[in-house]
């Protein structure tokens with residue numbers, strides 16, 4: 001397979017317009033699209049081809065409400081480090097779409113998967129979590145190409161989420177994903193627009 005400028009342009013547009021989304025319309029996502037999103041995770045790279053990510057689709061309103069409550073507590077606790085103007089700015093940031101997103105996924109990482117036979121991770125166990133992050137990013141881009149938005153939520157107590165979902169002890173919580181039609185699209189991160197953190201250029205140093 002060889003790609004040309006048309007493919008590069010399309011990829012660049014998806015990358016440029018991918019955002020962390022916290023504002024969703026309630027419109028349901030068709031099961032055909034959900035199936036495509038699930039399938040793209042199979043295309044993600046992973047250490048030793050271990051595919052250590054484990055995904056729960058959470059439909060239960062009770063569980064969603066409990067996760068939102070967990071978020072609110074974690075957000076308040078994490079916010080204690082900010083003072084003055086920064087505390088006021090933090091209070092205004094929207095950091096989740098759990099209250100709105102039609103599709104919500106709890107993503108975990110298996111701590112010691114059989115698949116892959118340990119290849120590539122002996123010296124760097126973190127590669128399992130890195131692999132899950134790559135699967136999430138693959139999903140993130142695919143969702144954008146479906147004109148959907150994805151929001152990643154980490155302001156949560158991971159052990160509490162594991163207890164809430166009754167997951168096996170080998171599953172370590174990685175992230176909560178909110179997916180749905182975005183209320184608006186943007187080519188600039190919300191945290192940049194909000195003045196919390198401007199976009200920084202990636203520098204490549206040479207040695």
Ligand SMILES: Cc1cc2c(cc1C)N(C[C@H](O)[C@H](O)[C@H](O)COP(=O)(O)O)c1[nH]c(=O)[nH]c(=O)c1N2
Nearest residue numbers: 018019020022094095096152153154155189190191
């Ligand atoms: C590992 C990890 C964890 C989180 C995030 C991202 C990643 C990679 N981000 C989204 C983050 O704020 C966002 O990616 C940056 O602000 C850049 O914006 P864009 O993603 O380019 O729109 C995020 N956003 C949010 O509103 N609540 C959260 O808990 C988190 N947690």
